[in-house]
Amino acid sequence: MGLLQVIARFDIVQIGPLTIDLEELGGALGDASQDKTDKIHNQKVVYSSDAVVVFERAAHIARRDNSPKVGLVHLLVAFAYEDNGLMAQLKEKYGFSGMEWRSALSKWQPISFDKGQAGSEIGAGRKSPMEFNQKQFFSPDEAAEFLDVHTQTIRGYIRTGKLPALRLAGERALRIQRDDLLALLEPYKPEEK
Amino acid sequence: MGCYVVIRHLPGITPEALTGAGLRAKSCATEMTEEGTPIQWLRSFFIPETERTHCYFEAPSADAVKEVNERANIPFSEIHEVQELVPDAL
Numbered sequence: 001m002g003l004l005q006v007i008a009r010f011d012i013v014q015i016g017p018l019t020i021d022l023e024e025l026g027g028a029l030g031d032a033s034q035d036k037t038d039k040i041h042n043q044k045v046v047y048s049s050d051a052v053v054v055f056e057r058a059a060h061i062a063r064r065d066n067s068p069k070v071g072l073v074h075l076l077v078a079f080a081y082e083d084n085g086l087m088a089q090l091k092e093k094y095g096f097s098g099m100e101w102r103s104a105l106s107k108w109q110p111i112s113f114d115k116g117q118a119g120s121e122i123g124a125g126r127k128s129p130m131e132f133n134q135k136q137f138f139s140p141d142e143a144a145e146f147l148d149v150h151t152q153t154i155r156g157y158i159r160t161g162k163l164p165a166l167r168l169a170g171e172r173a174l175r176i177q178r179d180d181l182l183a184l185l186e187p188y189k190p191e192e193k
Numbered sequence: 194m195g196c197y198v199v200i201r202h203l204p205g206i207t208p209e210a211l212t213g214a215g216l217r218a219k220s221c222a223t224e225m226t227e228e229g230t231p232i233q234w235l236r237s238f239f240i241p242e243t244e245r246t247h248c249y250f251e252a253p254s255a256d257a258v259k260e261v262n263e264r265a266n267i268p269f270s271e272i273h274e275v276q277e278l279v280p281d282a283l
Binding site: 045046047048052055056057059060062063 | 207208209210212213214216217221224263264265266
């Protein structure tokens with residue numbers, strides 16, 4: 001689920017022809033999922049032997065792919081072989097096989113695994129101020145980078161109506177106008193004592 | 194923060210299993226750092242002849258190093274604090 005959240009946009013994962021709604025999936029998982037989340041936050045989580053197998057499989061796939069690093073896509077492909085847990089639920093709910101999952105991933109452009117980790121390379125792919133100065137419309141990710149906040153914050157603002165967003169006709173993609181982003185900023189007034 | 198070595202004996206380990214273990218160590222170190230225990234996997238050396246690895250971590254305590262390895266499900270036999278010597282500092 002964590003991997004899917006990394007690649008989700010507005011709780012939607014789009015991999016080739018497959019569209020997975022994480023919000024709906026979370027609801028379908030129900031209380032059990034919530035329990036699991038609580039468990040993750042409150043207890044030490046140890047990788048199970050099943051997870052160890054998935055990591056090794058991902059390393060094997062990356063090696064076969066002649067990739068110097070194990071990427072997010074390799075980990076996602078490694079899950080194609082799983083018939084338990086979340087993967088089993090995804091296969092049942094969306095009616096795809098492991099083969100179809102791998103096929104969808106092969107056509108999908110992944111983001112680097114490292115980029116999503118702990119921020120060791122945060123900023124490496126950042127746009128220069130000049131690039132931002134010329135832009136009038138921003139994707140949610142770019143808007144987050146522009147204001148130096150998390151994408152989830154931008155998503156929250158859009159959901160609550162604090163930040164207007166436009167939808168490209170017939171598409172899922174959202175765009176935010178530069179002026180609307182700037183309008184979020186207000187002068188800081190120190191509290192009167 | 195101290196530097197610690199984790200010594201493991203991993204007979205018959207494959208390159209894929211080593212990579213998988215490294216990924217898990219990396220992700221668990223990130224997880225613990227986000228939880229407030231700053232820990233970093235620095236590097237590891239695998240000695241094919243003896244099938245042992247020496248993995249170096251920067252961490253606040255040996256217990257933190259133990260925990261990250263338990264979370265990552267990577268077996269180990271010893272954990273010791275080490276003194277780092279680098280040529281440039283001499």
